[in-house]
Amino acid sequence: MTVLWVVVGLCGVSASGPLMAASAAPSLAIAFWRNAAAAAVLAPLTLLRRRDELARLSPRGRCLAVVAGIMLALHFGTWVASLKLTSVAAATALVSTQLVWILLIDRLRGVSVPAQALLGSALAVAGVAVVSGCDFQVSTRALAGDGLAVAGGVFAALYLLAGSAVREEVSTTTYTAICYLVCAVALLAASAVGGVGLTGFGVRDWCLIAAVTVAAQFLGHSLFNHLLAVMSPTVVSLLLLMEVPCAALLAAAFLGQAPHLGIYPGLALILGGLVIVVTRRAATEVAAGEAPLTD
Template sequence: MKWFEKHPMSMIVVGILGVSLSAIFVKYSQAPSVVTAAYRLLWTVALMLPMVFGSRNFRKELAAADRRTVVLCAVSGIFLALHFTAWFESLNQTSVASSTAIVCTEVIWVAVGFLVVLGGRIPKMAAASIAVTVAGSLMIALSDYSAGGNHLWGDALALAAAMFSAVYTLIGRQVRRGMSTTVYTFIVYVFCALSLCGATFFSGQSLTGHGMSSVVVGLLLAVFSTLLGHSIFSWCLKYFSPSFVSASKLCEPVAASLFAMMLFGEIPAALQVAGGLVTVGGVLLYSRVESGQAGRRAAGKEAARA
């Protein structure tokens, strides 16, 4: 681990590869989307159990969680379950390039939620970046509409997945102020897994009978996309600025599209590529604006202390 601490950029690369492989693994699953998502979360919870219960501090923090915190984590877990289900189904309906580009607009919907629900204010440049992102998504939708089939429905599901993830993120920002990342994510993942299992049963489906390959896909998603993907990005915040980590996540649509081209022969159309670039550019612009705001707030606090 010390080598990685001296070379943290290598972990950024690992994180990008981890999240980029998520869309690829899903394509190989033979199970329904909700079942694939359930496999991923069940494996994730199982892999986290020794870490959480093997630490005295984590056990104490878990036992000390109050009812309000647990309820918020439960709601967060439900929206995370909705995110996974909608996005996995999106990948069954449209291309990896379109789905990953649209789902990465989560940060934009977090900003909209902050404005509408929490009464926040958005600078003009941030509003412009949101408009750019929406324009890029519409270009992708137009390209997929011309292609026919269920691509447009897949784009809509990816958009819904981004919005569900935004709710999960907004709740997390409130809850994590008094909790460690490990305990918070563990509680959320438990409720997410329970929600997905419940949705599977209520929809008349089964967690079994989908072949060993689907179970393996769930394990690969848990290891690479969750633990070596999202968790690695959280670890990298210790060594890099939030804006850099956020910007690095935008490599996911590019890397995932390249994997899809090589493995599935998915060659995106020119308008689809242009829309993806515009969408990612809008998200990157917003990340820079948010980073600038955070820097100014930090400078203001330092000046006030002085």
């Protein structure tokens, strides 16, 4: 059964990029509706079953939960926009560099970073340079998309760092309910300020928004959160890296996207670097005796 959950979860997260790229709806609208739908499901459940956790959450925890929600909104706002400008393969690989940015942020905070992790980070950054250089030759539009995808990775890193502190106090369900709700409100505000319409789309676009919500938000991320109860965080992280080639294959099959051949060495460098980073983190977790936090 675990293998089945892995396959379903991987298909769910991998379909996210191609589905959002195929939609003609504005980036902020897609991001808003997928988070609003998730919040609409999780918030009532949290209020009914986990009200005690909300009451116990410290002022620091509440503040960090809000910060995490805002960072998630910025992540979605930049990454979904990047899918409209560059290839799904490039956008998915570049946003996956969030692990590298976490290490760099830790280094800035004075946390010791092992040499092996730095090597992996260097490889991934070199891959980013290769992908962006190839896209620069294609068009400035693609290069802008690459920049937004990298920014999406940075915001994802900040979201994960803030969220990890909150998860020390509450369960995954409670944390995600707060985070998705804050994210949806932030995206709603951004849409209002930017004059972005959240309705008036065709049936096809509504179906695509519904599909990405079910596939990525509920099946994908929810199943991988569940798998943390039976798998180490490192194995889950390695499995999630398979989203890059899977999303590229789906985009090629259903969107007809064939990235510039020069991009593929860059994608290989990014994936190779991230594998080194993840495996080095595994050794650190084992040495520290850390265990995943689950419901």
